[in-house]
Amino acid sequence: MPSPSSTSSKLPEVARWVFWPAAIVILVFVAFAIFFPDAAESLFAGIQAGIVSNFNWYYVLIAAFFVVFSLWVGFSRYGDIKLGKDDDEPEFSLGSWFSLLFAAGMGIGLVFYGVGEPLSHFANPRPGVEGTPSQLAQQALSQTYLHWGVHAWAIYVVVGLALAYAIHRRGRPVSIRWALEPLLGDRVRGGWGNLIDVVALVGTLFGVATSLGLGVVQISAGLESAGIIAASDFVNIILILVITGAVLFSVLSGVAKGMKWLSNINLVLAGMIVLFILIVGPTQFLLRDFVQSIGAYLQGFVGLSFNAAAFSGEAGEAWQATWTTFYWGWWISWAPFVGIFIARISRGRTVRQFVTGVLLVPTLITFLWFSVLGGTALYSELNGPGGLVGRDGSVNVEGALFAMLNQLPAGSILTIGAIILIAVFFVTSADSGALVMSMIASGGQVEPKRWIRAFFACVTSALAIALLLAGGLQALQTAAIIIALPFSVVMLLMCWAVAIAFGNEHRAFEKARRAAFLASIGSHYGLDPDQSDDATVPAGRRAIFRRRKRNSTSDEPPTEVF
Template identity: 85%
Template structure:
């Protein structure tokens, strides 16, 4: 038996299970909100309506402006001189092949929201277009898809680029923990380890909770509508709560049993199922119309991109503000609140990619797949309204957003099979989103631990479900939309600071590399390139001469060969 040596190092300090100044403030805020919404649903609904009206009337322009700014920032950082910076060490190779990486980005892009709005949103914009949009049926249908593309396209993924790129740089390049605070280290320095860093993570954690809860709320409302469409049970708040509890139990089983491989299998099966639904509809539906519509709608979206990006309904009055709140402002808020969740995911899978590859892949691949999804599902529904049989839009012009998908399925061959497949798709998305969301939130709450304790993940799975129930009881879809808009306001400020910090970090690294290149190339560059410039009165001065003239180096001795450096 050996005795301890005096040279042995002391055991490493035990890493705390949670970052107490992140976990407890976020937990208290959300639990108080849940208690208020469940115990006083009418008061909560009135409060939500008042807050939403105030934010939309005062900050509508702000949400539109920052979403457009994030697009500009993403394109600038990706295709500027910083595009060659590697998200990892200089000799790191990409962790995933290009095909696998694209598949994972596609997985990040698919979710409950796409299934919920795949048919309902294009139909809604067709039946009740944005105030100021006019035309015949075909023109309104085209504008409906362009508006949908705006909400789900480049703007959404540019928001994710801001977080994901800064996180990937911090994690893979600088070796920092997986936590939002480190995206601001280039700006805050050591202060990111203290109170400012805690505040950043608290806002990110609360935002992620509301973002995931919003998606779960949408998902359970649509599952309920699908069950009602199939004649199994009538939709109600009670049914929604029971569904949330059942699916949360499945999530807890996954978390507490450690069945990680099972969740991966579920995710892969879900992506395959979503692909099969698209292919089936493309085959049995109006195939040629859908293919032409996909191509034409992309062109129309690109043509109107700038105008749509900056539309705020300034001349549409109260009607325009209400429409903006229900759609565009809600989406920008939802994507911002989702940004930590998706950002951490795409950052972790992007080790070894360059900034240019990251921006191109994240903006392009999920956007095109999303456009295909909407052009097939939404295009089929619009074709039905334009050419028959119709009936997806009610006589008063209203659209049942949560039930529109199943109403469209009923018009296609094997509609009952599609309905069952749609319910399974949403349910599995619910389980995988809640499981992944609880993991990401646990990572933030534990200070960036890659494998947080199971009880922390279970806690956040339960809190997210409770928050979804509270929002449904406090106003349903409108409360879900309002929650996303509210929480995005403070986090949007953090995202703007992240843009500043990222630009500062990239500029600092670029300058360092330029200095290193010059130093490695030549010790005294002036000796070789003649940095002294002949004056205008010199005899050999000529406007055709370059600013820097190459001159041969003088040999140090007669034995030294005459050389030139190029």
């Protein structure tokens, strides 16, 4: 079986039926949004309303299905299947693997919504949710946990597991199409495979661009909070161009080690910010809040998972579009990116280890993040000094983090640290996103050409600018919801393909195990290999049985019962 690297070396520089259709779709979209922003904004609003009103139930249902599928495949009889050859050992130690999963889980979105989302659910709860301020605060964290917890990582498990099996077990290139080979067979090499990769590539572009758009909006809000410069669309565009220049320098210079150092520094910086807030903030409250909110999340898990705002009318649909449906769409559009990353680092793990680690570790770290940042903000609103929620109940989502930090000791230093954190997340996300997109566009090459990576870095930034000009945050959310619709179909097919592949391997394993049993002591139990089919017992082993039978001196059947 060829290795991914040896396979990729035979691949063309670019898969033209993947690269060009995706590039044309994105460039046309960018041009339309930049030159006709008002028309684009109206179009996005109409499409979002149509999808939410007609497919909201679908997004809720498939997100829950992916959780069930992940748990089933991880803890079923298929859990012992290894993502690699049978004698492969894990490439990374358990600690390093957990750290890398943490790196995959951390991103611009966590920083952007770490304070703003719990405050938003507290100030403007989901329609139908009522209670005292303390009850609303608890509900706000439970709802936030739903959006960032097991559902998000189950979506990544589906793509990551299918790709890890194809790449490490079957030696296929790093491309989405090969995850569907057990279902489509040789058709993945043709038009169907091209279509799958195009959908995955466009989806990844929108997912990464959404994150970059959120990041730059928050950076400008942080600069305004620090009194450096007022936030505006012009400032956002300048920030995107400056940071894109840093990404291009990284891509064109090939400074891979520099990016690794930046990623490690970012993780350390994020950990230091959480630890500092935990120490100087309401420590005992935050620790109790972390434990209690996990319990509340688990208690309401099923009801929250299947809530589709059926009895809440237009207000419920609007809330669902802003939050739950947006998140499921965002995670699905991010799934190729994160899926390829976690597949790459999971060689040698079993399916059970993969599912347990991916679902559990990032989820707990994410819960801690929201409990500390969001919990500190909620504590401020419940016990003073408050002021993070407007008099009209509005929450400035992009600026809420900096408003909360300013209430803590060394708030100005924390603000600068948060801006640096977001900026480096921007650089590392754009760089790694360009790498993943280049892999898909080149047909699965592990080391695609630099010009392809530079192209996708530029196109992703242009798409982020276009979305910001065509409606800002709402346009970013709409883009994620739209692109997730076609790729969700690909993910459902992935589940089917994984079930087929694992079922075939399990049956083959059972046949081989039975053949080995018959070859060793089967005759002792009166099992006649001549009655077995050719696939179960090889001809050589049947000959051994016949010789043993002829040499037998006793006509008495064994008394033991198997």
